[in-house]
Amino acid sequence: MAGSREKKRDPKASLALLWGEQDQPRRGPKPSLTAERIVAGAIEIADAEGLDAVSMQRVAAELDVTTMALYRYFPGKAELVDLMVDSALGTPSEAIGRVPGWRPQLTEWARQCWALYRHHPWILTATTMRRQLMGPNQLAWLDAALAALAPTGLPAAQQHDTVLLVIGHIRGLAQQLVDDDEEGNEEWNRLAGDVLERHGHRFPALAAAIAAGAFAPQDQDPLDFGLERILDGVTPLIDGR
Secondary structure, eight states: OOOSOOOOOOOHHHHEEEESSSSOSSSSSSOOOOOHHHHHHHHHHHHOOOOOGHHHHHHHHHHHHHHHHHHTTSHHHHHHHHHHHHHHHOOOOOHHSSSSSSSHHHHHHHHHHHHHHHTTTHHHHHHHHHHOOOOOOHHHHHHHHHHHHHHOOOOHHHHHHHHHHHHHHHHHHHHHHHHOOHHHHHHHHHHHHHHHHHHGGOOOHHHHHHTTTTSOOOOOOOHHHHHHHHHHHHHHHHOOO
């Protein structure tokens, strides 16, 4: 999150920025920046180097402006991150609603979400560091998921719980991507192999699973197995109604 020198987050300021209700800069020379340009520059940094690399100073340097110029648009990094998330998410494709059936629609929704988390892995950090204020794009994604489930007859609370299960699965996979370190994985595999070679007899089920390829790389998209099991569990609830 932002360093100690950053101002305390102002939720009202974030909401005004997210929904285009903020006052435009009036004092000083005619601005050469826009909030959209600042957000786009910050996203480029986050995509390349992660969210920790984003600071008001760094974004200003990338845009070749003074840091104070950014503060005419954003009170601080926290509010900038709120807009980065909403901008990076964009709006869900209309193709989701054109797919027949709740399950294919929710599957397509999940695939599009998963693609976003892979393209912008910093979103995971940005939305777990604090309670996230939701902008129009984020609400559009939630609306699309609930629209897929609306015809099923599930109570509204169960529709929401289903969406939470699906997005929780996606975020879990996204965390694995964030934590992935090829060099570290090789070292871990080597050390784990040495330990199991000496002590594998104490953990026969684990040793058998490893020998059978339980931890080997899979050709299947990691999204598929968990998503199918979640939807398999929801289907009887819907069919039972």
